[in-house]
Amino acid sequence: MMLPNCQREPGPPKDSPASGARIQPRELPLSVRRELRFHAADASFEAFNHADPAAACFIITRECAVLRVNAAGEALLESGDVVHASCGRLSMRNSEAGRRFVHVVADAQKVSDLATIVTRTTTRATPFIVSVHLIESEQKGEHEVQCEADWPHAIVMVRDPLDAPVAPADEIAKVFGLTPAEARLAEALSGGATIAEAADGLGIRVNTARNQLSAIFRKTDTNRQGELVRLLRPLSAPQSPRPK
Numbered sequence: 380m381m382l383p384n385c386q387r388e389p390g391p392p393k394d395s396p397a398s399g400a401r402i403q404p405r406e407l408p409l410s411v412r413r414e415l416r417f418h419a420a421d422a423s424f425e426a427f428n429h430a431d432p433a434a435a436c437f438i439i440t441r442e443c444a445v446l447r448v449n450a451a452g453e454a455l456l457e458s459g460d461v462v463h464a465s466c467g468r469l470s471m472r473n474s475e476a477g478r479r480f481v482h483v484v485a486d487a488q489k490v491s492d493l494a495t496i497v498t499r500t501t502t503r504a505t506p507f508i509v510s511v512h513l514i515e516s517e518q519k520g521e522h523e524v525q526c527e528a529d530w531p532h533a534i535v536m537v538r539d540p541l542d543a544p545v546a547p548a549d550e551i552a553k554v555f556g557l558t559p560a561e562a563r564l565a566e567a568l569s570g571g572a573t574i575a576e577a578a579d580g581l582g583i584r585v586n587t588a589r590n591q592l593s594a595i596f597r598k599t600d601t602n603r604q605g606e607l608v609r610l611l612r613p614l615s616a617p618q619s620p621r622p623k
Contacts (some may be wrong), residue, residue: 413530420446420514420531427512427534435462435537438514440529443468443484455537460500461507462537469535473498476509483511484533495554497600497610505609506600508538546611555599561591568592568604569611 420438428436428449435452437445444467448456456464462471471477476498483496496509512534546569552562560583567577578588592604601607 413527416514416527416530420534423512423514423534424449427536431536431538433539435535437469437535437537438531439469439484439533439535441485441532442528443470443481444529445469446531452537460502461498462509471496471498471509472500480509480511499600505539505606508610510536510538512536551611555595557595557598558591561595561598564588564591565595565599565607565611569608574604 424436424438424447427434432449433451435455436449437452438447439445445464455461460472462469464470471480476496479496480498496511497506498509499506514531514533546566548559548562548566551557551565551569552559557565560581563581564577567580568574572580574588574592575585578585581588583591595607596602599607599610601610
């Protein structure tokens with residue numbers, strides 16, 4: 380974004396220590412920094428919404444206040460089974476997922492620019508996948524826009540696993556903390572293979588595959604292969620689309 384030309388007072392002499400000094404982020408007018416931040420948030424929101432229109436999408440502040448929501452997000456809020464907006468603040472219905480969500484949003488820059496949370500409901504066995512994406516400023520380096528408390532801070536995506544394709548092994552391993560061998564088995568099972576077929580394709584014994592599957596169930600908080608498959612499918616959806 381190009382900033383308008385401003386009338387300035389005559390600067391110091393060229394030999395002055397202040398000559399050649401560059402404007403730092405905090406020296407940009409508050410209104411300009413706010414406009415840049417909201418512009419970056421809207422661009423990210425549109426990119427995510429275009430990449431996966433079936434997913435619920437929210438722009439939130441550091442305090443989880445909802446600034447913008449798409450149609451799928453409004454429907455999810457209305458159902459009240461997965462998320463709700465008490466006093467305008469987004470939260471999870473599941474208490475354990477809710478605590479994790481608050482921590483991730485508050486410490487997004489320390490955790491990473493992407494954190495994934497699995498949240499369950501009382502109305503069905505298949506969980507939902509919640510991903511928190513830190514909003515990146517369009518201005519980098521010396522003009523990086525600092526985020527105030529009531530400005531856009533993160534994009535939250537809530538995906539239903541039921542209609543998504545199979546996820547790759549490396550993504551499965553990253554999200555659920557699986558070993559490479561466990562992730563390869565999970566990927567094979569997600570593609571419709573039986574435990575025997577997966578073991579044969581991976582060149583391991585069936586008993587080894589069963590032991591790995593037990594570890595996968597424990598780490599993903601699932602109990603059946605069908606439930607595991609439904610959980611893994613949304614991970615193949617685009618994770619961090621960039622605004623054009």
